[in-house]
Amino acid sequence: MTELISASRAYLQRNPVRGVAAEALAEAFGRTALLRYGDRHIICAENEPGDAMYFLLEGKVRVRRKDSRGKPRDLATVEAPALIGHMSLIDDxxxxxxxxxxxxxxxxxxxxxxxxxxxxxxxPAGAALRRVLCASMARQLVSANHGIRELIQRASAPTTSPTTHRPPVPRAAHSTTLTGDRDVSDAELLRIANVLEGWQLNATTADVSKMQVVHSDADLRRTTPRK
Amino acid sequence: MDAIDALSGIPLFQKVPRTALHELTILAPVVEFAEGHVVFHQGWAASVSLLVLRGQLVARVAHEGTERDVGEIGPGEIIGEQALFVPGGQRSASVIAKSPCTCLLLEPGKWEKYSDNPAMVALERHLLETLARRIRRTNAVIREAWSVERDHSASGADQGRRSVLRRWFPNLFGEERT
Incomplete structure (x- = not known):
């Protein structure tokens, strides 16, 4: 349990979630034994039904997917602590x-x-798991939407202008590698898709925090009194 | 019909005791909007979320000087749920009441303490499903764009790149399909 709590604490430090204690997140995973795997062990396989999700406590996991031609491609490397494989459970x-x-x-x-x-x-364990997963998916969406918007801005910008603003698309904060045999735009679409799948989750937080505040919907509380 | 009745009528709360629903309405106050009221403005900082109890709303996106409706929102649906979990975001669309609406106002920091309330459990599960659905939908659009983009690149139709992006993302951002 100590190992789980320690990993939960590290996870929540990297991905803060309001109202979730490390002990509660650890408790959610606390009824199963920790499994130690060797190099190249397949934790879960593409196109199989999801029968479990995983909390990577130590080590790294390589994410691999077949492209449209059936060729396996390494999309990313995910480092501990990380949650893996939850989407299959959420929507079957x-x-x-x-x-x-x-x-x-x-x-x-x-x-x-x-x-x-x-x-x-x-x-607390149930709430911790639900909220951690919600927060993880919300970050995925925010980050992916941010990336898509940038792509649209680029696509909309006049290509002849030398001053076209091309802000950098969020990059993974750690160890994510994209294979480079496609053009830039193609790789960016793939990377945004990976953000949505959760493989590049840690790329998102810093960029979201830099979003410029234009107005605030805090006014909502003042302008819509209960009848 | 009061707020508790309205909540009871939503499938996600049908098995939840009324006492728990009553507590939910204390933690998440009921707000009402007149027809035509702009509930969220595109570009505003996002700090709250709404659960629709009654009425219809429409999501509207402005892009390059034009506005387009990109979806309708009805009872049981959650609007702006990302604001509950990711601070510092902005509204990606404006949301306007198409008819008189009643909603629950969900604010981060208010309801997380009540993990033992069955209404909260149901609400969190609903949030999970909503987020998963949005991810799948967005991912499907990206994959389609990716696939078409690759074909354009392979055929040397470089000019097609911009039109592909503009063609496949409008249902996320309201741009016109061409």
């Missing part, structure tokens, strides 16, 4: 990618039955 979809250990890794597994229990539970 197939795995969008395979996850392979890169070196040795320690993983806590949350099986689908326990996951479903936690989704219904009015306990």
């Amino acid at each position: 979809s197939l795995r969008s990618a395979s996850c392979l250990c890169e070196g040795r890794a320690v993983v806590a597994t949350l099986g689908i039955d326990r996951y479903r229990e936690l989704m219904e539970e009015s306990t």
Whole structure:
């Protein structure tokens, strides 16, 4: 449990979620034994049904997906602490990618039955898991929307202008690598898609915080009194 | 019909006791909007979210001087849920009441303490499903754009790149399909 709490604390430091304590997040994963895997172990495989989600406590995981021609492509490397494989459980979809250990890794597994229990539970552990996943997906969406908007701005800008503003699209804060055999635009679309899948989640927070405040909908509280 | 009745009528709260719904309305106050009221303005800082109890709203996006409606929002749907979890964001669309509306005002920091309330559990599950649906939808659009873009690049149709982006993203941002 100490290992889980420590990893939960590190996860929440990197991805703060209001109202979630590290102990509660650790408790959500606390009923299963920690699994230690060797290099190249496949934690989950692309196109298989999701029967569990994973909390990567130590090590790295390589994310691999087949492209439209069936060629496996390494999309990203995710470092601990990280949550993996939750989308399949949330919407009963197939795995969008395979996850392979890169070196040795320690993983806590949350099986689908326990996951479903936690989704219904009015306990700190249940709330922690729901809120951590909500926050993770909200960051994915905000970051991806930000990237898409930049792409549209570029596409809308006159191509002949030497002064066209091209702000950098958010980059992963750590160890994410894209293969470089496609053109820039193609790679950017792929990277935004990866943000949505959650593989480049840590790229998002800093950029979101830099968003310029134009107005505030705090006025909503003042201008819409209850009848 | 009061707010509790309206909440009870929404599928996600149907199994939730009225006492829990009553507590929810204390933590998340009921707000009402007249027809035509601009609830959120595109570009504003996003700090709250709304759960629609009654009425219809429309999401509207302004782009390059034109405005387009990109979706309708009805009872049971959540608007601006990203604001609950990601501080510092901006509204990506304006939201306007198409008819008189009643909503719950969800503010970060107010309801997270009540993890033992069944209404909160139901609301959080609903948030999860909503976010997952939006991710899948956005991802599908990106993948389609990616695929078409690649074909254009492979065929040397460089001029097509801009039109591809403009063609596949409008349903996210309201730009006209061409």
